[in-house]
Amino acid sequence: MSCAILSGAVLSGASAQEPLRAEVMHWWTSGGEAAGVRVFADAYEKAGGTWVDAAIGGGQNARAAAINRIVGGNPPTSSQFNTGRQFDDLVGQGLLVDLDAVAAEQKWRDVIPAPIVQAASREGKFYAVPVNIHGHNWMFYNTETFQKAGISEAPKTFDAFFADMDKLKAAGVTPIAWGGQPWQEALVFDAVLLGQGGKDLFYKVYRDKDEAAIKSEAFQRVAATFHRMRDYIDAGAPGRNWNDATSMVITGQAGIQIMGDWAKGDFIAAGKTPGKEAGCALVPGEAGYLMGGDVFVFPKIGGGAATEAQTLLAKTLLDPATQIAFNEKKGSIPVRTDVDVSSMDACARRGAELVKDPANQIPSVNFHVSADTVGALQDTITSYFNDPSATAEDFAADFASVMTAAR
Amino acid sequence: MATRIRRSAVPVVALSPTILIVLFAYVGTMGWTVWMSFTGSRLLPVNTFVGTEQYQRLFGDPRWLVSVQNMALFGVLFIGFCLVLGFLLAVAIDQRVRGEDGLRTIFLYPHAMSFIVTGLVWQWMMNPTLGIQEAVQSMGWASFRFDWVVRRDMALYAVVIAGVWQSAGLVMALMLAGLRGVDEELWKAARVDGIPTWRVYVSIVLPLLKPMIITSVVLLSIAVVKVYDLVVALTNGGPGTSTAVPAKYVMDYLFERQNIGLAAAASTVLLVTVLCVLAPWIYAEYFRKERGGA
Numbered sequence: 001m002s003c004a005i006l007s008g009a010v011l012s013g014a015s016a017q018e019p020l021r022a023e024v025m026h027w028w029t030s031g032g033e034a035a036g037v038r039v040f041a042d043a044y045e046k047a048g049g050t051w052v053d054a055a056i057g058g059g060q061n062a063r064a065a066a067i068n069r070i071v072g073g074n075p076p077t078s079s080q081f082n083t084g085r086q087f088d089d090l091v092g093q094g095l096l097v098d099l100d101a102v103a104a105e106q107k108w109r110d111v112i113p114a115p116i117v118q119a120a121s122r123e124g125k126f127y128a129v130p131v132n133i134h135g136h137n138w139m140f141y142n143t144e145t146f147q148k149a150g151i152s153e154a155p156k157t158f159d160a161f162f163a164d165m166d167k168l169k170a171a172g173v174t175p176i177a178w179g180g181q182p183w184q185e186a187l188v189f190d191a192v193l194l195g196q197g198g199k200d201l202f203y204k205v206y207r208d209k210d211e212a213a214i215k216s217e218a219f220q221r222v223a224a225t226f227h228r229m230r231d232y233i234d235a236g237a238p239g240r241n242w243n244d245a246t247s248m249v250i251t252g253q254a255g256i257q258i259m260g261d262w263a264k265g266d267f268i269a270a271g272k273t274p275g276k277e278a279g280c281a282l283v284p285g286e287a288g289y290l291m292g293g294d295v296f297v298f299p300k301i302g303g304g305a306a307t308e309a310q311t312l313l314a315k316t317l318l319d320p321a322t323q324i325a326f327n328e329k330k331g332s333i334p335v336r337t338d339v340d341v342s343s344m345d346a347c348a349r350r351g352a353e354l355v356k357d358p359a360n361q362i363p364s365v366n367f368h369v370s371a372d373t374v375g376a377l378q379d380t381i382t383s384y385f386n387d388p389s390a391t392a393e394d395f396a397a398d399f400a401s402v403m404t405a406a407r
Numbered sequence: 408m409a410t411r412i413r414r415s416a417v418p419v420v421a422l423s424p425t426i427l428i429v430l431f432a433y434v435g436t437m438g439w440t441v442w443m444s445f446t447g448s449r450l451l452p453v454n455t456f457v458g459t460e461q462y463q464r465l466f467g468d469p470r471w472l473v474s475v476q477n478m479a480l481f482g483v484l485f486i487g488f489c490l491v492l493g494f495l496l497a498v499a500i501d502q503r504v505r506g507e508d509g510l511r512t513i514f515l516y517p518h519a520m521s522f523i524v525t526g527l528v529w530q531w532m533m534n535p536t537l538g539i540q541e542a543v544q545s546m547g548w549a550s551f552r553f554d555w556v557v558r559r560d561m562a563l564y565a566v567v568i569a570g571v572w573q574s575a576g577l578v579m580a581l582m583l584a585g586l587r588g589v590d591e592e593l594w595k596a597a598r599v600d601g602i603p604t605w606r607v608y609v610s611i612v613l614p615l616l617k618p619m620i621i622t623s624v625v626l627l628s629i630a631v632v633k634v635y636d637l638v639v640a641l642t643n644g645g646p647g648t649s650t651a652v653p654a655k656y657v658m659d660y661l662f663e664r665q666n667i668g669l670a671a672a673a674s675t676v677l678l679v680t681v682l683c684v685l686a687p688w689i690y691a692e693y694f695r696k697e698r699g700g701a
Contacts, residue, residue, distance in 0.1 A: 090451070371665040383470075386646040
């Protein structure tokens, strides 16, 4: 019996008409995410390939596993990273396939926002396939809770924001559902930096690493605004997961949550329609879309069928129909600006509309600095936020020293 | 002569796989880590020598300094409380109490759980919106507060509580074994002389328990240096960086933050710390005694 299976395997290995096999490593394991992966897998199988799913829970675990396999000489066909600089070293060491031929054929440069093109390419060549855009500066709220507190619409300025938070407090709910983990606190800080500080300050801080801008009064005002949010959170905030904070908003225990658009998935799962029961608005102030997202990279495998499988996969991931179907499930918006988003939910349409204008395409911190610096910034931000007596001035000085060290 | 050589060669040959494994898997990886700490490795290990750059960055990083302080404070409190509590529990059980087996199991049981489980359970219990505080307040004592995990100045003590709860039972088991080894005649003699019981424990039994105490301290010290999962489950280093520990620093930079060089430097500092603590003790315990015995 086993002999028969063996010889069968040998035979199929020898035949030239072998289906293109793609082993894809990713960390999309939660409900909406897994449904998104299914879209990719189905599209790839339809295009004539075989999708081998290698899901590993948790972004950092998945990346560590992928890097181990790439370095160990047994790379997967493709592996997920976040849009930004996480795979810099892999490109630098010449371990990734250059996708420029596919990119030119499908005119990626014309349909993908420039900052994403930049983040996916090194020295003018594509080394990654961006698959989605996540908005990082969303504010989600429960419209019912807002009505009860006497708030008619989402605040447009920070003065109105704090006035509304006071109303929520008076109505007996926790105003801000706060996820007390360093990355979440850093995410809120960046949203405030863009909203209150404006685009120029955001770029000066993260892109130019401008020490004077970081120590400026405008930056310290942003820091003070961020710190002021301490007055509107509950005692259980430290260490809280983002989805626990989301459920506080869903159940009406809390007013708003500032989070990336992946939180939308939890609202939908709880039977709330984005744009109706689940209100969404950008963080007050400057209207820019703080972009993050995911990419797939293709390690060098050694030609032949494996390379063909990689090319086919790259094409499939950016296919317009697949893009819409995938992003509907995932909660993000398509990375292509030329697709019809009318079937998506109200918040996604709003995001896609914003991203069409290059002036609103604001790349998040991951696009500008290494994972190492992102981590050091998180330490600085979380220490500042959690210390009731910390001053904006000291914080600015600490922040500046992290950024100047990263130059 | 030939037989003697053959006889001494046999153990060497028999042990050679072990020796090879020790050389490559333990000493080799240690050496490699130390070398990495002098390179500019980021996502991937590379061999570009950068001198002490990683160490300069490490000791300029406030989070690392907090981590080291936390480890020291945690270590002193954790080991101290575990020893005292473990000893008292052992003495209590040694009084031939009824249901001794059951009690022993209960006290030792926490040690059978992983730190992750301990951390999670204590996190729920000490979370002010879910656990003990909420329960007591809802029973009517509105001013009751027990919110250490979410307070910057107290969170580390919350970690100590969970750690002691987990490990005091182990110390108890070790001490109890020692107490059972104390000669019955000794107790009789003390009783005849009219020496108070507490005095016997302090002056006679404790010195006899020295090997158990040393074993406990070594086991607990290892737990202190590698404390990671307990902190991750209980506070995840927060609020802010107030419960940061070195092992978590290493893990963060190794995986999430993609800086192998810095993580290796932090591990090397840990290694050197352990060696500095262990070296005098090993010397005192083994080498001096041998010389004295000969």
